[in-house]
Amino acid sequence: MQSFDYTRYLEQLVPFLKAIEKADNLSTKVYQKMAKKFAKPEGGVFAKDQLIFAYKHLAGDHGLKKFDRAMIAKLKMKPVRTMSGVSPVTVLTKPFPCPGKCIFCPNDVRMPKSYLSDEPGAQRAERNWFDPYLQTYNRLQALENIGHIVEKTELIILGGTWSYYPEKYQIWFIKECFRALNDFGTVDGRQAVLDHYESMQRSLLEKKEHAPTSDPLHNKSVTAGKEIDGEHLSETYNQVVSKMYVAPEKKGGFDAYQSATWEELEYEQLRNETAACRSVGLVIETRPDNISMAEVKRIRRLGCTKTQIGLQSLQDSVLIKNNRGHDVAASRHAIGLLRQAGFKIHAHWMANLHGSSVEADKKDFELLFTDPDFRPDELKIYPCSLIQSAELMQYYKQGKWKPYTKTELAEVLVHSMLFTPEYCRLTRVIRDIPSPDIVVGNTLTNFRQIVTEQIKKSGGVIRDIRAREVRNEVVDETQVRLDEIRYQTSTSTEVFLQFVAPSSTGEEKLLAFLRLSLPTKESFMEDLKKAAVIREIHVYGTVVEIGKEKSSASQHQGYGTQLIARATELSSSEGFSELAVISAVGTRPYYRKKGFSDRGMYQVMRISQ
Numbered sequence: 086m087q088s089f090d091y092t093r094y095l096e097q098l099v100p101f102l103k104a105i106e107k108a109d110n111l112s113t114k115v116y117q118k119m120a121k122k123f124a125k126p127e128g129g130v131f132a133k134d135q136l137i138f139a140y141k142h143l144a145g146d147h148g149l150k151k152f153d154r155a156m157i158a159k160l161k162m163k164p165v166r167t168m169s170g171v172s173p174v175t176v177l178t179k180p181f182p183c184p185g186k187c188i189f190c191p192n193d194v195r196m197p198k199s200y201l202s203d204e205p206g207a208q209r210a211e212r213n214w215f216d217p218y219l220q221t222y223n224r225l226q227a228l229e230n231i232g233h234i235v236e237k238t239e240l241i242i243l244g245g246t247w248s249y250y251p252e253k254y255q256i257w258f259i260k261e262c263f264r265a266l267n268d269f270g271t272v273d274g275r276q277a278v279l280d281h282y283e284s285m286q287r288s289l290l291e292k293k294e295h296a297p298t299s300d301p302l303h304n305k306s307v308t309a310g311k312e313i314d315g316e317h318l319s320e321t322y323n324q325v326v327s328k329m330y331v332a333p334e335k336k337g338g339f340d341a342y343q344s345a346t347w348e349e350l351e352y353e354q355l356r357n358e359t360a361a362c363r364s365v366g367l368v369i370e371t372r373p374d375n376i377s378m379a380e381v382k383r384i385r386r387l388g389c390t391k392t393q394i395g396l397q398s399l400q401d402s403v404l405i406k407n408n409r410g411h412d413v414a415a416s417r418h419a420i421g422l423l424r425q426a427g428f429k430i431h432a433h434w435m436a437n438l439h440g441s442s443v444e445a446d447k448k449d450f451e452l453l454f455t456d457p458d459f460r461p462d463e464l465k466i467y468p469c470s471l472i473q474s475a476e477l478m479q480y481y482k483q484g485k486w487k488p489y490t491k492t493e494l495a496e497v498l499v500h501s502m503l504f505t506p507e508y509c510r511l512t513r514v515i516r517d518i519p520s521p522d523i524v525v526g527n528t529l530t531n532f533r534q535i536v537t538e539q540i541k542k543s544g545g546v547i548r549d550i551r552a553r554e555v556r557n558e559v560v561d562e563t564q565v566r567l568d569e570i571r572y573q574t575s576t577s578t579e580v581f582l583q584f585v586a587p588s589s590t591g592e593e594k595l596l597a598f599l600r601l602s603l604p605t606k607e608s609f610m611e612d613l614k615k616a617a618v619i620r621e622i623h624v625y626g627t628v629v630e631i632g633k634e635k636s637s638a639s640q641h642q643g644y645g646t647q648l649i650a651r652a653t654e655l656s657s658s659e660g661f662s663e664l665a666v667i668s669a670v671g672t673r674p675y676y677r678k679k680g681f682s683d684r685g686m687y688q689v690m691r692i693s694q
Contacts, residue, residue: 091139097123098139099147134230157232171239176220177210178244180330182323186408192313192322192474197244203519214282214299217258221265239366248375253344260345263353267360289337315478354670363671374411376419381426385686390669391429399452406440417458425608427618427667432461436497437469439486443493447500458575465513470526488526498536508581510550553595555625560586578603584644597624597644601652612685616665617656657692665689
């Protein structure tokens with residue numbers, strides 16, 4: 086967008102922006118009519134990001150009113166992305182060997198394990214050398230260009246099994262994400278990073294080694310013939326990736342460049358506490374068998390507040406048949422440890438795995454919420470899709486596995502969505518795999534919408550968090566009430582505190598919530614021995630700028646403060662002398678203002694009993 090010369094189009098842009106200022110209701114139809122009226126002289130209409138760019142430079146001049154973020158809101162593209170209260174920034178780690186041997190897992194040698202090069206996020210990562218600084222900075226830029234506020238960012242780190250990457254790489258990866266957040270809007274260090282990669286690439290080419298590039302088309306041509314065919318496995322993903330990436334990168338100096346110390350990470354974390362663009366959450370994904378007390382402490386030190394963890398199934402027989410590599414007991418153990426440390430738990434569950442069935446899946450899903458060992462805070466439902474590179478191809482060809490019909494899949498999803506309790510958020514219901522990559526199975530990315538409509542027509546009500554988020558709907562603040570939901574886990578009593586209110590459509594909407602953990606088992610984390618733990622506070626509504634105290638949005642209406650007060654009262658009444666919070670790096674100043682003090686990897690407040 087920096088290359089857009091808005092000064093060439095003042096005769097079209099100024100009246101266009103004035104018309105938008107005057108418009109009370111800028112519907113899609115009205116906007117499209119305006120866009121055609123004020124089209125470019127050479128033909129074609131202005132893109133919204135170009136309009137936003139021009140408005141930021143022209144506001145207060147040429148007869149336009151002073152800058153008003155309400156104008157940006159009118160022009161904002163894809164507003165749903167920040168309606169949950171934060172700006173999500175997803176980045177991928179580089180291709181690297183994975184300990185898993187799951188028969189359903191894609192084996193795209195250009196990607197970290199389980200991801201496909203046709204997926205939008207994967208394409209962005211490849212174009213950015215899988216570099217965390219470039220991915221984070223460019224994603225922030227893209228979101229800001231289309232009208233989003235990026236001051237409160239949730240970093241979501243995906244790719245393979247996080248715990249299997251070298252520790253120095255992990256520290257460097259997160260350090261560079263934080264550095265990009267800290268630099269954004271003040272310093273642009275992207276060219277220096279690009280220079281490093283181009284230098285290392287030249288070094289590899291001089292040695293006649295395979296050199297990774299940021300050109301997807303080139304990478305596709307280089308890997309042609311080396312792709313993994315799940316039907317005729319001659320080499321494993323790990324073998325190919327080790328030869329094409331790990332070994333050459335060591336010779337080119339990639340591994341030396343992609344490493345950092347704990348002190349370097351802590352420096353960037355400290356900077357982020359007062360940066361204009363802050364991390365309000367940090368997510369990594371891993372496997373149950375990689376979770377131990379030591380691992381939990383390590384990922385907490387990295388700044389992690391939430392873990393995505395692949396349970397896939399709660400049937401040992403199914404896990405064995407799919408070569409998952411761990412049993413259900415490992416999942417129970419992992420979730421217990423993560424919950425004791427205060428983490429938000431974002432589970433993955435798969436339907437239609439080899440060895441399961443529609444009825445077995447429905448019962449399996451129920452266990453996620455009836456068994457106290459599980460009860461995740463968030464959930465992704467990934468029905469199994471057949472990908473050419475997956476070993477499952479062999480089972481399909483031999484008639485040992487087949488995809489559910491649309492009717493069967495809908496039956497499982499209807500049951501699952503209706504069974505999900507209010508305290509859980511169904512983040513995804515179908516994985517967004519490009520249809521050309523799917524050999525057989527569901528190719529409808531809007532299947533969740535189809536199932537939702539089916540449920541509504543039958544009179545059912547979906548009660549998970551995502552279905553109830555207030556988003557941009559109007560609620561009557563005089564009817565806001567605080568509800569409390571209690572449920573038991575293997576290590577705690579959980580209290581889900583939520584502010585809800587009826588919307589203009591009559592549906593009850595969720596404005597804010599807090600997850601309070603009242604431990605029934607002493608935590609192995611030293612800082613939490615005597616404490617009840619706030620595992621999450623979330624206030625919904627479009628992202629509001631840091632420091633802005635009053636707004637019509639649901640953020641900054643005092644819900645967070647009220648939720649903390651109630652959590653303090655409950656913790657005291659249950660006999661706890663301390664209340665702790667697993668704060669993200671960028672939210673530490675907020676909690677200090679609320680009376681919490683830094684203690685190790687947490688923030689803690691003394692409470693009276």
